[in-house]
Amino acid sequence: MDAASTILAVASPPGPSPRGLVRASGRDACAHVAATLTGPGAQAIAARARGIHVARLADPPIPVLVACMPASRSATGEDCVEVHAPGNPALLERIVDAVIARAAGGARRAHPGEFSVRAVLHGRMTATQADAVAHAIAAETDAALAAARSMETDDPADARRAWSGEIADVLALVEAGIDFTDQEGVVAIERQDLERRLAAVGSAIDTALRAAEGVERAIHAPRVVLCGPPNAGKSSLFNALLGRARSVEHELRGTTRDAIEAAMTLGDGTEAVLVDVPGLEEAVERIDMLMQRRAMDAIARADVVVACDDGRGAEETRGHDAVRDAWDAFRGTLPIPATVPVLRARTKCDLPVAGPREPDHDAGAPAPRIATSARTGAGLDPLRAAIRDECARTRSRTTGTAALGSARAVLLAEAASALRAACAEQAPELVAAWLRTALDRLGEVSGAIPPDDVLGRIFARFCVGK
Numbered sequence: 307m308d309a310a311s312t313i314l315a316v317a318s319p320p321g322p323s324p325r326g327l328v329r330a331s332g333r334d335a336c337a338h339v340a341a342t343l344t345g346p347g348a349q350a351i352a353a354r355a356r357g358i359h360v361a362r363l364a365d366p367p368i369p370v371l372v373a374c375m376p377a378s379r380s381a382t383g384e385d386c387v388e389v390h391a392p393g394n395p396a397l398l399e400r401i402v403d404a405v406i407a408r409a410a411g412g413a414r415r416a417h418p419g420e421f422s423v424r425a426v427l428h429g430r431m432t433a434t435q436a437d438a439v440a441h442a443i444a445a446e447t448d449a450a451l452a453a454a455r456s457m458e459t460d461d462p463a464d465a466r467r468a469w470s471g472e473i474a475d476v477l478a479l480v481e482a483g484i485d486f487t488d489q490e491g492v493v494a495i496e497r498q499d500l501e502r503r504l505a506a507v508g509s510a511i512d513t514a515l516r517a518a519e520g521v522e523r524a525i526h527a528p529r530v531v532l533c534g535p536p537n538a539g540k541s542s543l544f545n546a547l548l549g550r551a552r553s554v555e556h557e558l559r560g561t562t563r564d565a566i567e568a569a570m571t572l573g574d575g576t577e578a579v580l581v582d583v584p585g586l587e588e589a590v591e592r593i594d595m596l597m598q599r600r601a602m603d604a605i606a607r608a609d610v611v612v613a614c615d616d617g618r619g620a621e622e623t624r625g626h627d628a629v630r631d632a633w634d635a636f637r638g639t640l641p642i643p644a645t646v647p648v649l650r651a652r653t654k655c656d657l658p659v660a661g662p663r664e665p666d667h668d669a670g671a672p673a674p675r676i677a678t679s680a681r682t683g684a685g686l687d688p689l690r691a692a693i694r695d696e697c698a699r700t701r702s703r704t705t706g707t708a709a710l711g712s713a714r715a716v717l718l719a720e721a722a723s724a725l726r727a728a729c730a731e732q733a734p735e736l737v738a739a740w741l742r743t744a745l746d747r748l749g750e751v752s753g754a755i756p757p758d759d760v761l762g763r764i765f766a767r768f769c770v771g772k
């Protein structure tokens with residue numbers, strides 16, 4: 307991450323909107339942006355005058371508002387310029403390109419999260435605050451947003467100061483031991499005492515990490531995708547589970563043309579993101595292929611899949627083995643990772659089934675099917691309960707790694723493992739080195755600047771423009 311060049315990005319959401327935003331940050335950001343503007347506002351920006359200026363793009367000559375925030379009182383701690391222009395995506399990209407072209411090597415497009423990296427490097431934001439930003443961006447449900455906000459306020463800074471104090475005390479004793487090794491009879495700290503004190507701090511950190519996992523759990527709501535053939539009643543089931551008409555249902559095949567998401571309460575205080583997708587079928591037309599792509603992308607990101615089938619296809623008349631084979635073959639065509647649970651729902655159970663009927667709960671069938679009807683409400687509660695159970699199981703499997711994705715958790719986990727490493731060493735110099743590492747990581751949670759590799763891990767999940 308080179309820190310010298312000016313970085314630029316479109317910072318407003320993709321797609322057309324009434325207003326859009328291009329953000330620039332860097333030592334020469336004011337000069338580079340001003341070079342692509344005309345009018346008195348452009349001169350004020352070139353002169354780094356703090357404030358909102360009216361200017362005109364040089365090409366096309368469209369009026370824009372420009373917020374000029376010179377260092378160090380800016381979000382990133384360096385010169386920061388925001389161009390507010392009509393929210394036409396092509397125009398916003400053109401502004402970025404024009405600045406980069408005029409800057410002749412002095413400006414480039416920002417990497418994901420790079421504005422936040424600069425804010426941390428200039429002491430404008432702690433890694434924990436940056437983390438709250440990342441989580442707020444990723445939040446898909448109200449609970450997730452609330453959890454992201456609580457990350458900043460719930461930060462156990464006092465506890466961290468106490469851990470650091472205890473580690474620093476132990477470190478001082480270990481170092482005293484190193485300094486006085488040639489003086490007989492001086493034992494600054496007994497091995498047993500050292501291990502006991504470090505283990506106590508380590509287990510306090512582990513407890514805080516488990517609390518961080520709780521926040522991660524709330525933020526990364528599991529994604530439950532309803533898939534199946536066209537007209538299987540997926541959208542109707544989606545609406546019935548939500549309790550409101552969010553997705554269009556219709557007797558025509560191919561009604562749903564995009565992945566539609568909505569937050570769903572699971573009844574145990576947690577939430578999932580329920581996803582309705584286009585019916586799966588062989589696609590010939592380009593638009594159909596795009597719809598299939600949407601469905602496949604949603605399925606590939608699923609934490610739980612609900613395979614819907616109204617039992618009125620040809621399979622039903624062919625007996626259990628054929629059903630199992632057809633299901634295995636069908637599942638094989640979907641991008642479902644082996645670890646993702648698949649629930650099977652028989653939809654429209656209020657309607658009679660043509661031909662010999664497959665029992666809904668038969669050990670010989672591929673997986674028990676839950677009989678549901680969006681029309682009568684039958685089977686919705688059992689399906690909700692099954693979804694809730696699978697989400698709970700999925701969470702307990704994935705949170706360990708998810709929690710390590712957050713800045714605070716990365717730093718705390720590394721501090722705890724440094725303490726364990728310290729206990730495993732015999733040579734006092736190495737014990738001291740590990741204790742210094744643990745102190746560094748704890749300090750970085752509340753403001754000290756983490757080294758490059760740790761920063762890289764923290765900001766990898768950010769989007770461009772943040």
Ligand SMILES: Nc1nc2c(ncn2[C@@H]2O[C@H](COP(=O)(O)OP(=O)(O)OP(=O)(O)O)[C@@H](O)[C@H]2O)c(=O)[nH]1
Binds near residue numbers: 657
């Ligand atoms: N009797 C009955 N009809 C249902 C039920 N669920 C859906 N239908 C009907 O089945 C038809 C298709 O329903 P949709 O929910 O749009 O099906 P879909 O799977 O989303 O279809 P696509 O989006 O085209 O893939 C509609 O005419 C619904 O009214 C049900 O539980 N009982």
Ligand SMILES: [Mg+2]
Binds near residue numbers: 555585
């Ligand atoms: Mg549909």
